[in-house]
Amino acid sequence: MKKNKMYHLVCGILIISVAASISVSAGTAKRKVKPVTRYNTAETAAATQAATQAQEKKTAVAQNGVYHLSENSKYRPYLWKNADGSAPDYKAYVFEPKVFNGHTVFVDPGHGDNSAPEANQKREKYYPVDDSLLKSMKTSMVGAKAYGVGVEARDSKNVYDKIETEPEFSLKVALKLKDLLINNGYRVVMSRTDFNQNISNGARSAIAGETSDIMVSIHSNTGKNSGTLSFYPGDSDYISGSTYPGYTNIMGLTKSNVELSKKLAENMESNITMTTGLKNKGTHSAVLRIFSYSSIPTCLVEVGFADNATDAKILSTKKDAIATSMANAIDQYFNK
Numbered sequence: 001m002k003k004n005k006m007y008h009l010v011c012g013i014l015i016i017s018v019a020a021s022i023s024v025s026a027g028t029a030k031r032k033v034k035p036v037t038r039y040n041t042a043e044t045a046a047a048t049q050a051a052t053q054a055q056e057k058k059t060a061v062a063q064n065g066v067y068h069l070s071e072n073s074k075y076r077p078y079l080w081k082n083a084d085g086s087a088p089d090y091k092a093y094v095f096e097p098k099v100f101n102g103h104t105v106f107v108d109p110g111h112g113d114n115s116a117p118e119a120n121q122k123r124e125k126y127y128p129v130d131d132s133l134l135k136s137m138k139t140s141m142v143g144a145k146a147y148g149v150g151v152e153a154r155d156s157k158n159v160y161d162k163i164e165t166e167p168e169f170s171l172k173v174a175l176k177l178k179d180l181l182i183n184n185g186y187r188v189v190m191s192r193t194d195f196n197q198n199i200s201n202g203a204r205s206a207i208a209g210e211t212s213d214i215m216v217s218i219h220s221n222t223g224k225n226s227g228t229l230s231f232y233p234g235d236s237d238y239i240s241g242s243t244y245p246g247y248t249n250i251m252g253l254t255k256s257n258v259e260l261s262k263k264l265a266e267n268m269e270s271n272i273t274m275t276t277g278l279k280n281k282g283t284h285s286a287v288l289r290i291f292s293y294s295s296i297p298t299c300l301v302e303v304g305f306a307d308n309a310t311d312a313k314i315l316s317t318k319k320d321a322i323a324t325s326m327a328n329a330i331d332q333y334f335n336k
């Protein structure tokens with residue numbers, strides 16, 4: 001993500017999504033999930049919920065493997081625009097498995113080309129709602145301040161072998177994860193498949209909401225620290241240390257989605273750290289742009305610190321293990 005706390009904020013920046021082309025049956029959505037008591041109650045309830053949610057299938061209508069954000073997305077007014085005010089082509093890439101297991105996963109390789117206009121232009125709102133709604137949240141991010149920089153990333157090479165920047169790392173891991181998931185029967189939607197692609201964080205999340213059941217955003221950290229951090233949406237922001245009362249509610253993030261997001265983040269944290277040896281620095285709630293544009297369970301993982309030699313070596317040499325642990329975390333999430 002970024003170099004400091006503010007950077008984290010910018011990096012994960014909001015997301016919202018559009019309900020437009022999501023085909024969620026009202027009947028299924030309202031179905032009560034009966035908690036099953038075995039192991040940890042909360043964990044099992046979340047897993048049951050996730051499995052149930054799988055039945056609410058989304059129909060990603062892709063043309064030649066490309067999905068375009070729907071024209072009537074409620075997030076469009078808040079998303080990054082071209083310099084002339086026109087809307088860019090917000091698109092993502094869809095990969096179908098041989099036999100679909102009913103779950104679609106949005107894999108977001110954080111960032112992209114830092115020279116892309118999306119990376120630096122202050123054009124996208126942190127919170128995709130009218131400023132007046134943010135009063136109770138006690139945030140100063142309203143008016144002109146509500147518009148953040150795009151998806152700028154750490155572009156210094158890691159300290160271990162000086163080979164990779166953050167966008168390069170996240171893409172390599174994401175492509176491996178995509179292959180693993182497809183082999184396991186998941187449909188995968190990716191915000192980018194190439195280094196040159198770099199749509200805004202809001203657009204990534206908005207498209208995820210239209211196409212997918214869950215979203216995983218992959219990042220690497222800096223800040224002279226060590227270990228893996230996993231984030232999910234919540235009113236309390238671990239990164240800034242502040243609390244934003246009503247944040248999840250104002251953004252339309254349901255209690256169910258917050259709980260499932262936490263479960264997903266916890267799965268990521270435990271699997272990645274157990275598999276790679278990276279230190280477990282915990283699962284925390286955060287207020288990020290990529291969360292604010294989200295209508296589905298979502299998490300953001302800072303796999304390790306690229307400016308720490310021990311972490312950077314793992315980031316550089318253990319990508320298969322990192323991707324495998326993420327795929328296992330997703331399997332666990334869906335109770336497979």
Ligand SMILES: [Zn+2]
Nearest residue numbers: 001002011219
């Ligand atoms: Zn990042």
